[in-house]
Amino acid sequence: MIQGLAIGVLAAGLLLGGWTGIQAYRRRPTTEAQMVGAIVLEAALLVQTVIAIGKLIGGAELDESVTFVAYSLGILLPVPLGFSLARIERTRWGSLSLCFTAVVVAVMTLRLMQLWQAGNG
C-alpha cells in the first residue's frame, strides 16, 4: 500500500460521506457532482487494491494476508452499492445510503492501513 494514496482515499471517503450527509440532512437527492465524486472514489479504490495486491504478490510480508486481501477486494463493493441506491432512490434516503457506504470505505481503508503496517513492522 502507498501511504499517501491510502490517506487520500480515507479523506475522500470522509469528504464524500460528509458532503452527501449534508445533502441528506437538507432532504435532497444526490447531485451530479456527488455521483462523479463516488466514481472518482471508486477509481482510486481500484488503483489502491491493484497496487496493494501487486505488492503482496511481489513479496510483501503480512501477518494476516488473507484478511488483507479480503478487505482489499471487499472495499470495492460498498461504493457501487451506495451509488446504485442513490441513483434509484432520488430522495434524501439515496443521499444517506451513499453517505453510509462512503464512510464504510473510509473505515475499511483505516483497517487496511493497520493490517499493512502490522505486517511491515
Added chain:
Amino acid sequence: MADLSETGRDTADAAEDDSPPTGPRRLLIALYAIFALAATARGIVQIATKFDEAPVAYVLSLFSGIVYICATIGLLTNRRWSRPLAWAAVGTEMVGVVTIGFASIIDAEAFPHDTVWSRFGAGYGYVPVILPVLGLMWLWQTRGTFEKHPTTG
C-alpha cells in the same frame, strides 16, 4: 432556501412522517448488505485460517453473516415470503446481538475472540445493536402496506 421543515430535525425524526416507505428501506438494504458482507467475510476468513483457536466465535461470525444475508434478501425482494423472512432474520439478529452482547461482557473469558455481536458490536461502532432496532421499527411501521400492494418481481 427558506424551508421551515428543514430546521431542527434529524434524520430519525423525518423517517416517521414525510417519507415514502421505499426510502428508509433502501437505506436499510445498504446497511444490511454491508454487514452481510463484513460478517460473512469475517466468518469465512476466520474459519478458513484459524478455526481451532475459537470455533464457537468463528461459527457465530458466520451465523451472523447468514442472518444479515437473509435480512438483506427479505428487504430487497418483494415476494410473499419476503417480509416473514425479514421479520425472522431481524428478530434473530436482535436476540443474537443482545444475548451475545451481554454474554461477552458478563463472561469475557468465554468470548476471547470478537464476533460482530460481541460487546453489542463495539468493534463496529455499535451499529450491530442499532441496526435491528431500525429494522424492526421499519417492519412494524410498514406492516400491511406491502401486502396490500403486491408487486411481484
